[in-house]
Amino acid sequence: MFPKSSGPHSGAKWFVIVNPVAGGGRGLDHFPQISKHLRDAHIRCEPVFTEHKFHATELTVTAVREGYRHIIVVGGDGTLHEVVNGLFIQQEVRPDEVLLAVVAVGTGNDWVRTFGISNRYRHAVQAISEGCSFLQDVGVVSYEEAHYRQNRYMANVAGAGFDAHVVRKLSHLKKKGRKSRWRYTWCLVRNFFRYKSTGVKVWVDGRLVYNNLLLSAAVGICKFNGGGLQQLPEAVADDGMLDLSLIRPVHFWHLLFRFHYLFNGGIYRIRHILQERGSRIRIESSPEVGVEVDGEPLGHTPLEFSILHKAIRIVVAKEFYEQHVPAEDSARKAG
Numbered sequence: 001m002f003p004k005s006s007g008p009h010s011g012a013k014w015f016v017i018v019n020p021v022a023g024g025g026r027g028l029d030h031f032p033q034i035s036k037h038l039r040d041a042h043i044r045c046e047p048v049f050t051e052h053k054f055h056a057t058e059l060t061v062t063a064v065r066e067g068y069r070h071i072i073v074v075g076g077d078g079t080l081h082e083v084v085n086g087l088f089i090q091q092e093v094r095p096d097e098v099l100l101a102v103v104a105v106g107t108g109n110d111w112v113r114t115f116g117i118s119n120r121y122r123h124a125v126q127a128i129s130e131g132c133s134f135l136q137d138v139g140v141v142s143y144e145e146a147h148y149r150q151n152r153y154m155a156n157v158a159g160a161g162f163d164a165h166v167v168r169k170l171s172h173l174k175k176k177g178r179k180s181r182w183r184y185t186w187c188l189v190r191n192f193f194r195y196k197s198t199g200v201k202v203w204v205d206g207r208l209v210y211n212n213l214l215l216s217a218a219v220g221i222c223k224f225n226g227g228g229l230q231q232l233p234e235a236v237a238d239d240g241m242l243d244l245s246l247i248r249p250v251h252f253w254h255l256l257f258r259f260h261y262l263f264n265g266g267i268y269r270i271r272h273i274l275q276e277r278g279s280r281i282r283i284e285s286s287p288e289v290g291v292e293v294d295g296e297p298l299g300h301t302p303l304e305f306s307i308l309h310k311a312i313r314i315v316v317a318k319e320f321y322e323q324h325v326p327a328e329d330s331a332r333k334a335g
């Protein structure tokens with residue numbers, strides 16, 4: 001069985017996948033600092049820099065084949081997404097036999113928020129040292145691209161409709177190297193007036209729950225996307241369920257005066273936003289709408305979501321661990 005505590009004392013060597021372009025170049029610029037924190041914490045590492053898109057997936061497959069069972073992602077949500085997909089592509093071991101940790105250097109860094117992992121490198125490295133691990137669910141998304149059905153694994157949140165439209169626009173800006181803290185918000189507002197809601201049908205566990213015009217949908221394992229928006233505030237990462245928020249067409253001014261609810265967990269206080277939960281979700285749209293998964297723009301509808309319960313093992317903050325892992329497991333860890 002995988003040890004609950006896998007800190008540096010276990011002597012494991014960590015394969016470190018660094019995305020140099022994450023966070024607009026922070027991956028490269030800040031790696032010396034991160035590397036120093038890892039050295040100071042006596043964490044043995046083998047760092048490798050990604051050279052192109054999907055390289056993190058290839059590196060993960062190779063690392064596991066070479067015997068690594070501990071991987072640190074130095075990147076954003078997109079890099080983590082690629083590594084998680086690599087874990088499901090490799091055939092050496094079950095994905096949950098590899099311990100995954102993240103030092104967040106991305107732009108949004110939404111996945112780490114759910115698990116209390118700090119954006120401060122020293123604290124993120126400390127979490128790795130403390131070795132508190134947690135089994136999280138993973139979503140499987142089936143979507144259409146170039147007339148083919150494709151599958152992806154997701155660790156965080158997927159969005160369809162307006163959400164995916166914004167992510168697509170944002171990724172164009174990222175490619176042009178335009179980075180700013182408020183870029184997502186600005187992109188969101190500007191495109192809000194341009195985007196047209198579409199006719200959408202949504203089924204949850206075979207039950208038709210929505211059949212009307214829809215602005216956006218978010219499906220997730222975790223709570224945050226879009227750089228701190230809590231689109232799924234009640235999502236529980238290991239309950240075997242997908243949370244779903246459906247955003248009906250809403251007037252800009254109505255949303256503007258309730259904008260804080262998007263960040264503080266009160267999203268369902270906005271009456272245009274509906275909540276559902278289930279283990280299988282199907283979304284159809286006419287005309288078709290795009291989908292983003294973990295912040296990566298992919299294909300389009302129709303979409304099918306399913307869930308793999310407790311499918312990957314991740315390093316979480318000690319505070320999160322103490323709140324979410326049952327006492328008997330904590331006792332075993334301490335022992």
Ligand SMILES: Nc1ncnc2c1ncn2[C@@H]1O[C@H](COP(=O)(O)OP(=O)(O)OP(=O)(O)O)[C@@H](O)[C@H]1O
Binds near residue numbers: 052105
């Ligand atoms: N060497 C590389 N050159 C160009 N792109 C790369 C390279 N390595 C990885 N990528 C791509 O960089 C993209 C962005 O990575 P990532 O999402 O981790 O950072 P981010 O967008 O800044 O963070 P976040 O998703 O948290 O906002 C990913 O789509 C990944 O495929």
